[in-house]
Amino acid sequence: MPKRILIVEDEFIIANDLQLILEKAGYAVIGIAVSGEEADAFISRKPDLVLLDIRLKGRQSGIDIARKLRTEHIAFIYLSANSNQKILEAAKATEPDGFLVKPFREKDLLIALDIAWYRHQHSLESKLRQEEQLRKRLEGLREESLEPEQKLFRIAGIMQSFIPFDFISLGIRPMNAEQFTDVGYRRTGFNEYQFFGEHEFRTISGLQKSDLAKIVKSSAPISKPAVCNSDAAGRNRELSLQDVMMNSLRFQSCLLFPVSLGYGLTAQYCFYSSKNGAYNNDHIALLNRLTMPLQELAGNPVFLAAPAVAAHHEAVAPVFKGIIGNHHLLLSALDLAAQAAPYNTSILILGESGTGKEKVAICIHELSPRKHKPLVKINCAAIPPTLIESELFGHEKGAFTGAVEKRKGKFELADGGTIFLDEIGELPLSMQVKLLRVLQEKEIEHVGGSATIKVDVRIIAATNRNLENEVAQGNFRLDLYYRLNVFPITLPPLRERRSDIELLALYFAEKFCKEFNKPFQGISGPMADAMLSYDWPGNIREMENVLEQSVVLNNGKDPLELKRKLAQSPAPERQSIQTLEDVKYIQRQTERDYIISVLKQTKGRIRGASGAAEILNINPSTLESKMAKLGIRKEGLDV
Numbered sequence: 001m002p003k004r005i006l007i008v009e010d011e012f013i014i015a016n017d018l019q020l021i022l023e024k025a026g027y028a029v030i031g032i033a034v035s036g037e038e039a040d041a042f043i044s045r046k047p048d049l050v051l052l053d054i055r056l057k058g059r060q061s062g063i064d065i066a067r068k069l070r071t072e073h074i075a076f077i078y079l080s081a082n083s084n085q086k087i088l089e090a091a092k093a094t095e096p097d098g099f100l101v102k103p104f105r106e107k108d109l110l111i112a113l114d115i116a117w118y119r120h121q122h123s124l125e126s127k128l129r130q131e132e133q134l135r136k137r138l139e140g141l142r143e144e145s146l147e148p149e150q151k152l153f154r155i156a157g158i159m160q161s162f163i164p165f166d167f168i169s170l171g172i173r174p175m176n177a178e179q180f181t182d183v184g185y186r187r188t189g190f191n192e193y194q195f196f197g198e199h200e201f202r203t204i205s206g207l208q209k210s211d212l213a214k215i216v217k218s219s220a221p222i223s224k225p226a227v228c229n230s231d232a233a234g235r236n237r238e239l240s241l242q243d244v245m246m247n248s249l250r251f252q253s254c255l256l257f258p259v260s261l262g263y264g265l266t267a268q269y270c271f272y273s274s275k276n277g278a279y280n281n282d283h284i285a286l287l288n289r290l291t292m293p294l295q296e297l298a299g300n301p302v303f304l305a306a307p308a309v310a311a312h313h314e315a316v317a318p319v320f321k322g323i324i325g326n327h328h329l330l331l332s333a334l335d336l337a338a339q340a341a342p343y344n345t346s347i348l349i350l351g352e353s354g355t356g357k358e359k360v361a362i363c364i365h366e367l368s369p370r371k372h373k374p375l376v377k378i379n380c381a382a383i384p385p386t387l388i389e390s391e392l393f394g395h396e397k398g399a400f401t402g403a404v405e406k407r408k409g410k411f412e413l414a415d416g417g418t419i420f421l422d423e424i425g426e427l428p429l430s431m432q433v434k435l436l437r438v439l440q441e442k443e444i445e446h447v448g449g450s451a452t453i454k455v456d457v458r459i460i461a462a463t464n465r466n467l468e469n470e471v472a473q474g475n476f477r478l479d480l481y482y483r484l485n486v487f488p489i490t491l492p493p494l495r496e497r498r499s500d501i502e503l504l505a506l507y508f509a510e511k512f513c514k515e516f517n518k519p520f521q522g523i524s525g526p527m528a529d530a531m532l533s534y535d536w537p538g539n540i541r542e543m544e545n546v547l548e549q550s551v552v553l554n555n556g557k558d559p560l561e562l563k564r565k566l567a568q569s570p571a572p573e574r575q576s577i578q579t580l581e582d583v584k585y586i587q588r589q590t591e592r593d594y595i596i597s598v599l600k601q602t603k604g605r606i607r608g609a610s611g612a613a614e615i616l617n618i619n620p621s622t623l624e625s626k627m628a629k630l631g632i633r634k635e636g637l638d639v
């Protein structure tokens with residue numbers, strides 16, 4: 001059946017042209033609306049996709065219509081000649097499935113439609129599947145005989161990837177006795193929570209038992225879901241428990257969701273986040289759809305008598321093995337990873353060099369049903385452009401000089417499993433077309449061969465580049481970008497999650513002490529201070545190197561010390577070389593120092609005649625990849 005398109009455009013000639021192009025390409029145009037009011041009538045007929053001009057006749061703009069389309073889950077593409085930044089920002093916030101700047105070519109329109117439909121289908125389909133899973137898991141809890149506080153603990157684990165929170169609580173309103181009975185969990189890691197009963201609520205708020213109960217009793221009961229942000233003006237009402245929590249634990253936003261339990265009782269679920277503006281109508285809509293199971297789970301009056309359990313940390317499952325940290329930015333990224341892992345959706349991991357993109361890719365594979373099949377990694381920057389096609393897709397015997405025998409490519413090797421395309425931003429344009437074909441057709445051809453080979457491979461790509469900029473500069477294909485960007489996950493740089501520095505430092509210190517068989521005597525005060533105030537341009541990889549160096553050069557009796565200043569990399573002090581690790585370490589430092597000195601000589605220039613790559617006689621992409629691995633940043637060279 002042809003896809004049904006609605007055109008919302010007040011310029012008659014453009015609308016007519018669009019209709020002709022669309023019908024020629026096999027789409028069914030269900031109508032042309034010139035205003036929001038006219039569009040409303042067509043939207044009720046549920047088009048598959050809407051082409052939407054931003055400026056329209058009448059009171060409503062295209063952006064107003066877009067908000068409705070979003071809630072109705074209808075795909076839409078903006079068509080606009082408007083480049084006003086403010087309007088573009090507002091348009092972006094409605095999460096369009098595409099954007100075309102007028103005037104555009106027929107070809108651009110058809111590609112945009114194709115991509116928009118693919119993106120919409122994938123995101124909607126996966127959202128629905130995930131929501132179904134969520135409902136089933138919540139309903140499943142009913143069958144388990146769990147203590148009330150265990151129940152909220154399990155609800156927390158199930159909800160965390162859908163509604164981001166740093167704290168979740170549940171209380172029954174109104175409170176009858178002068179007794180505080182709310183329970184809560186503070187998120188301390190991926191699937192790790194600290195229990196909060198009356199004692200913990202009192203400790204963090206500094207309130208007496210009776211004062212806390214009084215606050216809850218005097219807070220106006222809520223009957224409708226509500227979102228509050230810490231920057232909301234005009235707080236002239238009575239202090240509520242949410243205010244106490246937001247102030248004491250410095251939360252920036254909260255979402256209150258009441259469910260009626262009958263007999264005048266309401267269960268109040270409350271989600272708190274350290275991020276301002278973390279909650280929106282989509283979260284409320286999701287909770288509304290889950291009212292039944294949430295009601296049944298809270299409806300047990302035993303909740304009222306939740307025993308005060310001592311604070312405990314509990315790790316449910318080590319799903320993200322070896323990923324250290326509990327900053328909310330990291331945890332939100334891991335939530336997304338856990339959500340996407342079970343499906344075949346392509347994933348794009350974004351983040352600066354050394355933030356853990358590869359590590360997260362490995363975890364996603366391990367969490368997917370493909371875990372018993374291979375995970376094949378390929379660094380697109382490290383392979384010379386002339387070899388990359390045969391590396392990825394394999395070659396026939398004699399396909400080129402040196403191809404002495406037929407060889408399988410990485411895609412075939414990864415069949416049934418996952419391929420991790422690291423530094424995807426470095427992929428030459430000619431290869432980008434071929435990769436797009438694999439994504440669309442799920443088949444490859446050997447270099448020098450003509451037979452097509454079916455492959456079943458899930459793609460996880462990663463980059464430290466801003467791909468949108470690369471697209472704008474013509475270095476990356478827009479269609480491939482959209483295909484890969486179905487599920488983006490951004491890993492925060494270490495300087496944006498400073499609270500994890502200590503945890504990571506201890507983790508690496510202990511790891512290397514074990515590896516080099518040295519007792520761990522702690523980290524010296526000056527080293528800890530320096531690490532906490534440093535910006536870590538090379539992120540976790542740089543920290544790992546720093547700790548490795550400190551352990552290698554430590555005498556096993558004193559606490560670890562910094563062996564070089566963190567801001568720059570001065571020439572290494574001469575050290576006694578006793579083990580193979582010492583040799584490897586010094587080799588790496590020497591290579592790092594040599595590359596830095598060449599880069600300083602070329603004033604940071606890598607490519608072109610007399611660039612660092614030419615002087616070092618290596619490929620520029622290989623040099624960039626080496627720099628990333630050795631934690632060298634052009635910005636930090638001081639040239």
Ligand SMILES: Nc1ncnc2c1ncn2[C@@H]1O[C@H](COP(=O)(O)OP(=O)(O)OP(=O)(O)O)[C@@H](O)[C@H]1O
Nearest residue numbers: 322323324353354355356357358359464540541628
């Ligand atoms: N959260 C973490 N906990 C512990 N170790 C980590 C964490 N994140 C990354 N690492 C370690 O830091 C190093 C760099 O991580 P990784 O190679 O995954 O980064 P990357 O973002 O893929 O880097 P690049 O962009 O340079 O390829 C690895 O040794 C990895 O094991």
